Amino acid sequence: MRCRLAPAALAITLSLSFASGEPAARVLWYGPDAAVRWSFDLSSTEPTTPTTPFAVEGWHPPLPPSKLDLLDGTTIELQELRGRVVVLDFWASWCAPCVRQLPTLQALAEAEAARGLLAIAINGGDEPEIAREFAERLNLRMPVARFAPALAREFNVTSLPTTLVADRQGKIRGRWNGSGPQTELEIKELIRTLLEQPGDLIGNVVAQTRRGDGALAGRWMRETSAAVLGLAIVDGAVAATTGRRIVRFAADGAAGRRSASLNEAGMLRPITDGTGAVVEMLGFQRGGSEIVRLRPDVLTGELT
Numbered sequence: 001m002r003c004r005l006a007p008a009a010l011a012i013t014l015s016l017s018f019a020s021g022e023p024a025a026r027v028l029w030y031g032p033d034a035a036v037r038w039s040f041d042l043s044s045t046e047p048t049t050p051t052t053p054f055a056v057e058g059w060h061p062p063l064p065p066s067k068l069d070l071l072d073g074t075t076i077e078l079q080e081l082r083g084r085v086v087v088l089d090f091w092a093s094w095c096a097p098c099v100r101q102l103p104t105l106q107a108l109a110e111a112e113a114a115r116g117l118l119a120i121a122i123n124g125g126d127e128p129e130i131a132r133e134f135a136e137r138l139n140l141r142m143p144v145a146r147f148a149p150a151l152a153r154e155f156n157v158t159s160l161p162t163t164l165v166a167d168r169q170g171k172i173r174g175r176w177n178g179s180g181p182q183t184e185l186e187i188k189e190l191i192r193t194l195l196e197q198p199g200d201l202i203g204n205v206v207a208q209t210r211r212g213d214g215a216l217a218g219r220w221m222r223e224t225s226a227a228v229l230g231l232a233i234v235d236g237a238v239a240a241t242t243g244r245r246i247v248r249f250a251a252d253g254a255a256g257r258r259s260a261s262l263n264e265a266g267m268l269r270p271i272t273d274g275t276g277a278v279v280e281m282l283g284f285q286r287g288g289s290e291i292v293r294l295r296p297d298v299l300t301g302e303l304t
Contacts, residue, residue, distance in 0.1 A: 165191060
């Protein structure tokens with residue numbers, strides 16, 4: 001999750017109130033210049049204060065800005081399909097599972113067109129005449145795109161059929177390499193789930209806000225295969241230790257480099273110089289007895 005006040009660090013401190021003799025918990029937000037940019041006194045909030053949902057959009061890879069050349073001579077820009085649920089099905093005439101699956105997708109596309117579903121069949125290597133012949137034989141009325149090697153690279157298609165489903169925000173929510181009854185059922189269920197979601201869906205509610213609504217904004221959230229033990233922010237990127245690996249997440253939430261981690265490097269703490277630049281990181285286990293020094297190129301290069 002990224003916040004609008006960046007780069008910055010969040011710290012929860014405990015200050016003493018000499019007037020009442022009771023501790024007052026405060027949340028302080030520091031800027032790069034070490035000045036307090038925002039603060040909030042937790043003890044001043046009553047349990048009966050109304051709450052506001054704090055929602056964060058789950059991260060999903062976006063559709064690439066591809067242009068599809070159709071067999072009928074027209075084109076489709078994927079970026080212009082926002083607001084619709086889109087199915088992209090890569091197929092070929094020599095692929096028996098592809099030929100079996102296409103009529104099912106055609107029927108689903110027609111049944112759900114009024115709710116915003118668009119299915120596009122993208123040929124995976126046939127000559128245009130052969131692709132057109134098979135499309136007519138299968139009575140396909142959905143758009144059929146011509147083969148282009150660039151599309152295979154952009155979508156990382158290495159086998160057929162390959163089916164992708166994108167939501168109304170242009171995010172890829174499902175991918176299947178292959179076909180079968182269970183695959184077709186999963187595709188239908190995901191499509192119908194996405195069709196029921198509004199186009200302006202703000203994300204998943206992860207907390208309730210009592211005070212300071214709007215001061216922080218959730219940019220993205222991601223699920224990891226193992227518990228996240230430590231986080232560090234370096235040049236706008238996020239380094240997270242999860243399991244026995246250190247994973248780099250870009251500012252937009254995309255996962256990048258994964259490096260083998262050390263057992264001792266569970267928690268992460270960046271060390272900065274006088275200009276605020278991160279010069280190294282410290283890794284340690286909570287309650288452990290060892291500290292590991294890591295260079296900040298853990299985000300872009302090999303661990304040292």
